[in-house]
Amino acid sequence: MRILKSATFIDPAMRFAKSAAIWAYEGFPMPDSEAYSMREKECAKCPHWDPAAFGAYGKCKICGCSKLKLKFKTESCPMGKW
Secondary structure, three states: OOOOOOOOOHHHHHHHHHHHHHHHHOOOOOOOHHHHHHHHHHHHHOOOEEOOHHHHOOEEOOOOOOHHHHHOOOOOOOOOOO
8 A cells, every 4th residue: 555645635625624614604705806806916926826727727836725715805825915
């Protein structure tokens, strides 16, 4: 049996589950369209953003999240950009 040294799927899935739980607990708040647009622009110009990942949906190379994170008002950028 092969043992994986690093979880490439489990860790981001666990972080997402935690983020989703916090988001749900807070009542599913979403940023207004202006804030969402600002988040999207900041990610797009960041050198850590991979626009080709997740089927061209994009992924942050630092936190591992996709554009979905932008819709969670309870979340923030690990680089402090938003």
